[in-house]
Amino acid sequence: MSFRLDGQVAAITGAASGIGLATVRALLGAGARVVLVDRDAAALTRLQAELGPDALPLVLDLLDPAQCARLLPGVLALTGGRLDIFHANAGLYVGGDLVEASHEAIDRMLQLNVGVVMKNVRDVLPHFIAQGRGDVLVTSSLAAHFPTPWEPVYASSKWAIDCFVQTTRRQVFQHGIRVGALSPGPVITALLADWPAEKLAEAKAKGSLIDPAEVAEVALFMLTRPRGMTIRDVVMLPTHFDL
Template identity: 55%
Template structure:
């Protein structure tokens, strides 16, 4: 039986667009308050103005160490506590390794891996003191399969799979559930790097899913009874046949 999210307080990174925004909207509809974390202050204001008082803006640049380190303390200045941390922010690099450069690789690892580890590190003392909490991370099908056409992105998501599953075990004694959701290709800004022809073919063949479908999976994870952890949920387009 599904548990209610009424009155819960969530923090979602990358919340001003894509999966983060779709999950924010779903959690608000389920009765939660959502602290929307993003670096785009203008987009956040537009979102919170539209979504109402239970959507709270938190401007954080996750690839800036000082800003990232202030995220959890600043959130706790705006809300009493954090029931749910959804580390969703990420970026994408496709193509052969030789087609990118060191600075781009650094930025991806900073956002896809380092920021996630830092955010989880910072929220654990708060959740442990309360003896409860949920941590969810957006991974990817690329974190389960050697996707040779996007090795940097895939490598970052394999790192997250390892991290999340290790943390899941560490947090059991503290009453904190740790899970990940692993989507296939989602219609979002992350696909901006895809070659136009590949994107067109994927859309035409039904090989992409909507961000709202990933949000549905996150809600399922969060609404299970506390004695159940969905350790990972793979959400794929039915016609996606590359893995």
Template identity: 60%
Template sequence: MSKPLQDKIAVVTGAASGIGLATSRALLEAGARVVMADRNAEALAALTTELGEGAIAQVTDLLDAQSCARMVPEVLEKTGRIDILHCNAGSYIGGELADTTPEAIDRMLNLNVNAVIKNVHAVAPHMIGRRTGDIIVTCSVAGHFPTYWEPVYSGSKWAITSFVQGLRRQMVQHNVRVAQISPGPVVSALLDDWPAENLRKAREAGGLIEPEDVAEAILFMLTRRRSVTIRDMIILPSNFDRV
């Protein structure tokens, strides 16, 4: 079986569930060693046992400034290098702006925007020094059009689109590829508050995609020739007709 990422070292945030877990599995199958970063130590312990020696647990709370700052140095102590960073961890606020709280807004922006920029800032000198690397950020289709039913979440993803595409232009001279994956609605922890019946109906209607669909797209992006960058891939359920 082909192992296109044999011996690569990947770091995935939000790796204990959803897109992060599916991507971790896909990268392991492609031959990479995967540092699975998440705040859920218990889940990481169980998953790394299940997935084998190629999976490495990294307990990090990205909303804790000190824990966030320690992540990349701690990973480098464990692995010696980072070839791939997938900034995937995020949270969601939908509905009317007036119905949320300043605390919820702060939490979401700190996780969806600030932690991503901090993680990339931490790994960039390492990749620049080695003159190689891949940085992929989980964005959203909501970062591409005015998503009126989730303006706070959409605002965070527009910020990430701007950051990723600006950074990509800075890093290309260092042979570091920077890109984003922009899914539509995905069956993940972000939909935990959906009633089970609504989730079932949306799945049956083709209105949701699975985390594995996103992971396959990420693997495609990472396995192109170094002279090719997939700068952004929008992946949608076939019946998603809002954009």
């Protein structure tokens, strides 16, 4: 069974850290060229030096509408007009009691977790339709499948994006385009810094956290299935995580 992506080009948002960076490493290891999309210019410069010429940095703040609209043109300019895989991974987290969340924090999170994902996918689809194939992956969350009481805002954004993945897939599968979502439980990333302290301490004590590299391995598996197979949803749970 092949897990290779030789000759393919991927673009990953939120690529400078966490699941995004782990997926960059996995796809590079499988032979792809990867465009790293992130707002952290310094981090992308360091990563390009570390990862080599097949890692192509694209500095964008996706919360800025004008910069968000430049994603596809920027990717194609770096890759000579090629894109085979788009991974919408960038996201924000708002946890805790709803009454403690500010309007600004809610707006930013919903814009990045939902609005930006929809706009980015909308922009890459014509390119994929024209070439008769393409893969779209979206980083969702276990929160899309379980009404997590300590994160009503975040969970709502992931429920919305899970619906988006399923409905969009049904619109575009006839064009040879696969659309799927990765839904991990708690992953060891900077997003956990906003978890309730007692919940994070409990998860660490139980060993109920996932490493980003484990999520990236699943992403690579999804992308390397035969073209006649779409893996639409993968829910990844730490073995010791108790719902």
